[in-house]
Amino acid sequence: MTDATSESDLNSNTPVDLDRQDFRDPDALRRRSGVSGDPNFDQHFLIDDRVLNRIPTYLSNNTDTRHVLEIGAGTGALTDRLLSVGGVVTVVERDPTLASFLHEEFADMVDEDRLNIIEGDALDVTIPPFTTSISNLPYGISSEILFKLLPSDCPLIVMVQREFGERMAADPGTDAYGRLSVSAQHYATVEVVETVPPTAFEPKPAVESAVIRTEPRDPDYTVADETFFLRFVKAVFTQRRKTVRNAIRNTAHISMLDAPEAVVSAADETLLSQRAGDLTPSEFAELATIAAEQGK
Structure with a gap:
């Protein structure tokens, strides 16, 4: 951009x-x-x-x-x-x-x-x-x-x-x-x-x-909880060199997830195998939505 x-x-x-x-x-x-x-x-x-x-x-x-x-x-x-x-x-x-x-x-x-x-x-x-x-x-x-x-x-x-x-x-x-x-x-x-x-x-x-x-702009995705979305993005990027799967597991104390394993189990493998720097904002929104529904 x-x-x-x-x-x-x-x-x-x-x-x-x-x-x-x-x-x-x-x-x-x-x-x-x-x-x-x-x-x-x-x-x-x-x-x-x-x-x-x-x-x-x-x-x-x-x-x-x-x-x-x-x-x-x-x-x-x-x-x-x-x-x-x-x-x-x-x-x-x-x-x-x-x-x-x-x-x-x-x-x-x-x-x-x-x-x-x-x-x-x-x-x-x-x-x-x-x-x-x-x-x-x-x-x-x-x-x-x-x-x-x-x-x-x-x-x-x-x-x-x-x-x-x-x-x-x-x-x-x-x-x-x-x-x-x-x-x-x-x-x-x-x-x-x-x-x-x-x-x-x-x-x-x-x-x-x-x-x-x-x-x-109106993003091409929706998030139910904007505060949680931004906190989730922050958390995952603290371990940007790890796969998203491990970043979600390792940063639950930042994203305030109670059940990070449930998030990993529910998320798409294609997203989990990437690193934070490869995900688009809409892909972060997809993961944050799963995290809010499955991990809190």
Whole structure:
């Protein structure tokens, strides 16, 4: 499910002009804010104008942008672009100095009710309803934030660590495919649409980054208990080098199965003889359904 999107494939319905000259300069925003960034606190500000301008254009055609959510607004460089896309933009920023700066820098947008600023940790605050989310996520908590947003059934455009993004989008049978792939693709189709070098940020991170696009989807399978399904996937992948048969037996304490042998007896031999990294999400759903019926 991984692919790269060229500028010619960008969403022509998104009202962002890549050649505009009046967007706020990211370096000037950093100077005015007085915050230089701190890698120890996951503060890496995106300063490349070209990347900033492209990010909103990765929205798919006909995406509902009436209410755009941004997690980790920083100094507002991306926020400025999002205000040209969304009817209303809500940003969440945990740094009180930056939250105060955003109120000052975008005072006119706040007064016009175009911009809402929530100060606090995105994992703790109440996220208001939104129609799409576009963010340069704090890398240390990317997974937790994404799995807070993915069930919303809204499109997402997010900047994450490249390796993390590639694992989200990975196909079965590849080295990158794992628990993250199955869990993310349970909610959405996932694409890597751009890779971004460390030089696009200040301070520079130690790794490359990637812009990820997710589109909500209805999976081609059903699960009666989503929480159990995700826990079962997690359990089996903890022993990804073993056959699925042995992984089910050995991880009952994680999946909380009372009768793993009953699951093994009821499941299809073709699935049991494979390894976790070879199973599609729908095959995991098939096994999880058997496990819920026979093993709990």
